[in-house]
Amino acid sequence: MITRIETVAVIGAGYMGGGIAQSLAAAGITVTLADVTAEATSKALERLLREAGEFEAQGLFAPGSAEAIKANLKTADSIEDAVRGVDFIEEAVPEIPSIKHEVLRRICAAARPDAIIGTNTSTLPVKTLAPAVTHPERFLTVHFSNPAPFIPGVELVSGEATDPAIIPVVKAMLRRAKRLSAEVADVPGFVLNRLQYVLLKESNSIVEEGIATVQDVDTIVRSTFGFRLPFFGPFAIADMAGLDVYANCFQTFEDAFGERLATPELLKSLVAEGKFGVKSGAGFNGNFDPEMAAKLVAYRNKAYARMAQLLEELGPSPLEEARSTTSE
Structure with missing residues (x-):
């Protein structure tokens, strides 16, 4: 069984597949790219190398990234040539089951029987794609987000047949590319x-x-709770705000909207046990001793202040500028 991924093939050279290829190549992993035709693949490589240079010049990629991508990213004339002999294959073709099935069959026919195969899909369960894969124990979803070069989170989804032993191997590859991974059902x-x-x-x-x-909803999301989300997920935010407060608010929602926004059972049970989050020393995220609570609040304050500074430095997005001009 593969214990470390050194060579990768990315099948599908569009913006998702290309961005995944850039991310892995920049980490020093040898990546072979293939698309529907050799010509399409060649054009994609030109675009990816050009973009890498532009991103580095803009300070979006670390110094040396463009050279690393140029050294580690190559192309193949066909899917079969790309996958032959590599440790890991990431399929990133359009989100249409029939297309993915066809490509996965071609991958399996040419790849090593022990090569790990990942699919980049936003919504399709593993069980809908696994029938196209021989040795499905080496198959899982490895879901990057767009734009792949800049979004760090990756979802890992195992199917019924997926061998749990391949998960740490994929996670280690993602860590090399400075990606955070989460396992989901x-x-x-x-x-x-x-x-x-x-x-x-x-x-x-x-x-x-x-x-x-529409504009006011976007403003509220990005400037209130969305402002917190780069640093904390919803459970951590609730722990800091107070789970008893959340339970009271849910009661208001339940009265107004019914079962659709009723108080979640997990929240109810924690509040019933006197676990209100940081202020009581226990909540969704387990226990919080006084030292941890103080560190968490200090980090939160620093994080939010830095985010405000970053947004001020960047200025409004082109969309916000257009809205401002229109409203004047």
Whole structure:
């Protein structure tokens, strides 16, 4: 069994596949790229090398990244040539099951039987793709987010047949590329898009009900709770705010909206046990001793202040500038 990934093939050279290839090549991993035709692959390589130089010049990539990508990223004329002999294969073709099935079959026909195969899919469960894979114990979802060169989080989704022993091997590769990985269950949408789409759906409802405009919803999200999210997830934020406070707020929501926004059972049980988060010393994230609580609050304050400074330094996004000009 493969214990360390040194060579990778990325199948699909679009913006997702190309960004994944850049990220791994910049980490010193040998990456072979292949797309639908040799010509398409060659054009993609030209774009990726040009972008890498631009990103480094802009300070978005670390010094030396463009050279590392140039040294470690190569192309193959076909899927079969790309995957032959490599340790890990990342399939990143369009989110259409029939296309993914065809590509996965071609990969399996040419790859080593022990090569680990990952699929980059936003919503498709492993169980819908695994039938196309021989030796499905080496198959899992390795879901990068767009734009792949800059978003650090990666979802790892095992199927029923996935060998648990390959997970630490994939995680080690991702760590080399300075990526954070999280293991989630094999359900449609996984975690990332289940949360993201629920937020978008509720945002649409708010606009449709006349509660706020599209622009005002975006402003609220990015300048309030969204301001916290680069540093803390929803459970950590709730622990700091107070789980008893959240329970009281959920009661208001339940009274107004019914079962759809009823108090979650896990939250109820913690509050019933007197676990209110940081202020009581225990919550969603386990125990908080006084020293940990003080460090957490100090980090939070520093993080939010730095975020405000960064946003001021960057200035408004082009979208916000356009909105401001339109409203004048």
